[in-house]
Amino acid sequence: MDKSAHISAPKSQAAHSSTINSDKQTNTGRTSTNQNSTDQTITADQGSTDQSNAEANTNSDNRFDVIISGGGLSGALMALSLSALLDHQQAPLKIAIVEANPVLTDPSRSFDDRVLALSHGSAAYLDRVGAWQYLHEHAEPINNIHISDRGYYGKARLYAGQHHVDALGYVAEMSVIGAAFLKALATKNNITWFTPDSIEQIQWQATQVNVELNSGTKLTAALLLACDGANSPCREFANIKSTSSDYNQSALIVNVGTAIHHNNVAYERFTETGPYRHVAIVSSAKYA
Template sequence: MTNTKTHYDIIISGGGLTGAAMALSLFSKSCKPLRIAIVDSADKQQASGGFDERVIALSYGSAEYLQQLGAWTNLKNDACAIKNIHVSDRSYYGKARIDSQDYQLDALGYVAPLQSIASSLYAQLQVSVSKDSVIDEYFANGIESIDWQRNQVNVELQQGLQLSAELLLACDGGHSKCRQLAKIDTQSKDYGQVAIVANVKTALPHQHKAFERFSETGPIAMLPMTDNRCSLVWTLSPQQAQDHMALTDEEFADTLQAAFGDWLGPFTKIGKRQSFGLKLVHAKQITQHRMALLGNACHTLHPIAGQGFNLSIRDVACMSSLVSQALKNGEDLGEFALLNAYQQQRMSDQKAIIQLTDALVHCFSNHYLPLVIGRNIGLKALNYMAGIKASLANTTMGHIGS
């Protein structure tokens, strides 16, 4: 690779939610001007929204962090609060409830459109960049190659542009090009499951309740949205998913009703259905010389606990804090000490959430009778064991240090 033409303090690979949040956090928390480049092989597109808009579950901690960054103001009207979580096992007695009022909170979390989150992040990013700082965007122009040097990392983009930086942050998703170029291995587990995702409407108002319903066919998550819609995530076997995707909307609604029950009354509208296979993928290491992995580039989770993006936000908060401290101390942003601290601080949280989601998958996708009985006893007991319930709630709410 020849000498680079444009030098930055930090290059962020990936302009999606994690990359945008990373850039905004760096500028918001920085005590000095920064030069940052965002590069992405995809176009910077605007989603059409509407009934079928894709959504993400934000933990209370993630929403708090977005508020710290100034992005919540433009987002809050599009976000629907989760005030109660209702966990139950179809055809069995086990039930558990988590209520925001028990923790003196207005909400346990929120459900917000993906595009609204992205728009809010980029809108606030423009506000947060000081006159002495630089934010350059290279969309439809992702990283083609990386050359790691002692004092900087050089990258060549797909259109031939050459950039360099002290630090490269890989926020480029589950198929991370940066991770591949760095030859970082991953561990993966195919759950042998498929998720059907759709927005639905019900006869009864959801009243800000989120449901996790464990049925004979597989776990059903129903998350509250604005306009009395719900976001459905139904985990099925591959054959069941194929059969369910082939049903008419009316047939699908009837089948869903039979599995979910009458908690929200009849399903009155079924939006566009999409399906995708479910795997657990996590990187064996999350740093390389002058590079760190964040978000789905280092962990892709089962959606059963809705923790994927929230774990990514905590990656962002940790890296931002370390960079801010390095700037205050006048240190090299890509030095080993910073990257080692990131690895040490993030691995325990990532491991804990991976273990939690993996355990939930095996516990609630299993029809072995002793395990079914055990999980129902556990669900019932959860309502009467305040300490354990609080621990679970705090884990899923994902509080983030400022």
């Protein structure tokens, strides 16, 4: 990964929803090689994510400040967090997201119905990056938390009112969190999607990293961020070793509907065989 002191970027170019990054560059002294790419390079502009086929180009059309490998929750949130930053020319950072799943046309491939609990601080951060406005109506607040340990007397009770906050946290399905991230990203004209596509090769240079995608598209950036999961291809390309251990344990995650309202109370119960947690989500007919 590049270790330069700062990110140097070409001037940001406006992206239009009805077009994608084109191969219009003419760099003196360089030979431009255009390859037909069957992948779809999607540029989001003011809520639009129109798609069309793009030609791969190693010139400045495919030069970015940051390439993010992975467009799931981690990669999408990273892109949102960086999108407001400016380079040394006071232009927004030019960011590429490479995602193997067709997340813009079939987000369920990346964001399923597993439930996530967001702390009060996490919700505040999502508000700062512009995602909470698309999420808050679909997130159930946690007003009270009951914590206990089976077989022991000690218990803990937490109440939002005592901490002077609207909620101690929020609960939402990954699918609605992902949808909120995609809507927020669609308002940014400095974000370019390469999806469905994946990184095939990485060349590490002194001041930049060169990336070739499975489609043949070639990208260049000052920084490559690996947000591509536990089995990260970028980690393998970088020869970063990892170790894993099998705990010989399993976790069961179930979404259920109840006849009695949950009253926005979350329960966490520790037992000899493992913890049990119950959190409330927004009522949905599919769990009735």
